[in-house]
Amino acid sequence: MQDSRIWIKLIQTETFVADSPQNDEARKARLLSVDEHGAGQRLDNFLMREMKGVPRTRLYRALRKGEVRVNKGRAKADYRLKEGDTVRIPPLRVPAVGAPAVVPAHRLDALAKAVIYEDGDLLVVNKPSGLAVHGGSGISFGLIESLRQLRPDQAYLELVHRLDRDTSGLILLAKRAVILRELHRQLREKHIDKRYLALVEGKWPAASRLISAPLEKNVLQSGERMVRVTAEGKASMTEFSVLERLQGATLLEVRPITGRTHQIRVHARHAGHPLLGDEKYSNSVAEDLARRLGLKRLFLHAVSLRFTLQGSGKFDLHAPLDQLLENTLEKLRK
Structure with a gap:
């Protein structure tokens, strides 16, 4: 009788998501x-x-019971x-309150068309610009959650690197x-x-090819994350090359040598030519200038990735600009 009461209490405190095909993946063990x-x-x-969403008590119980393994062995918390x-x-069922948001079908369709390469x-x-790489902090879902729903049979899918929410372009997943x-x-x-296309205000000096300025992250009282150039920051370097001079702006190819938060944007501003x-x-x-052009997004696009994988050879990947950025360039050219 005592065991029954314990079981009933457990069911009441962990109300699980009802069985459905969408939850089959959640019941499989993952290796990370x-x-x-x-x-x-x-x-x-x-x-x-x-x-996320699994109660802490359930996580610690999984550790005590050996359901969680590190390198195939038991491990302490x-x-x-x-x-x-x-x-x-382990394939722990997530409570209903923590269930991942369902990504709208039209967003999944758009991402399916945005696939550049797959093997x-x-x-x-x-x-696309405006899509965070992952959910959290008030964002129901991001790129990784969307792609996992787009590829429900893919047991393992992880981000290799990240892009700012407002930056568009190539991103790798393993x-x-x-x-x-x-x-x-x-x-x-x-x-x-990694190469980016960036449109900056003004006439970028052709001789200004390397910006080396240390960067430090700073969180304002509002919670907004900003980055600034300061001697106490981390060493940061970015290469800028002029591709095209336009009316009141310059189109640049950018290669970040280091990978700091907002690095390209802050270095461009530090040079006196912020991104549009x-x-x-x-x-x-x-x-x-951005207002007159009708540009309502950041003009920063991860245009190319080059690397080599043993067994697969060399990769030379390119992503076209979206129509809004192309239209912006055409307006300036005219």
Whole structure:
């Protein structure tokens, strides 16, 4: 009788999502590879991030029972993860209140058309401006949640790198942990060539090819994240090359040597030529020009990625500008 009461209490405190085809994936165990960002993190904190919505008591019970495994063995909650560790995430059912938002069909259709390349290891997408790479902080869903719903049979799908919400262009996703680790290694060792197209206000000096200015993140009282150039910041370098001179603006090809938050935008502003459509780091001249052009988004686009994968060869990927950015250039050319 006592056992029955315990079971009934458990059912009442963990009201699970009803069975449906959409939830089949959630009931499969996942194997996640720890990258450099997760290294040093406590195992319990890692699980809370990866299993949002699952009650803390259920997570700790899974650890005690050995449902969670690190490198195929039991691990305690305070275990510090190492880069390359493989964590088995058990198929715990997520409570209804934490169920992922269903992405509208029209958004999934648009993302399906934005796929640039796909094979058994990689998925490459031309991310639209305005879409965050992942949900959270008031955002119901982002790129990764959308792509997981677009590819429900894909057991493993993880972001290799990120783009700002307002930036469009190429973004890589790995379909296997070994591919994720390899691409993270190449990113650390700067073997992946990333290029952007940026439209800046004014006449960019042809001689100004390398901006080296340390950057520091700063959070305002409003909660907005800003980045500034300061001697106390982290070393940051960006290469800028003039592609086309336009009326009141310059089209640049940009190669970030380091990968700091908002790096291209802040370095361009530091050089005196902010990006058009940039609401954070603009000036009155750039704002006026963007307004006259009808540009209502940031003109920053990840246009190309070049790298090599053993067994797959060389990749030279390109993503076209969206129609709004193309129209902006045409207006300036006329």
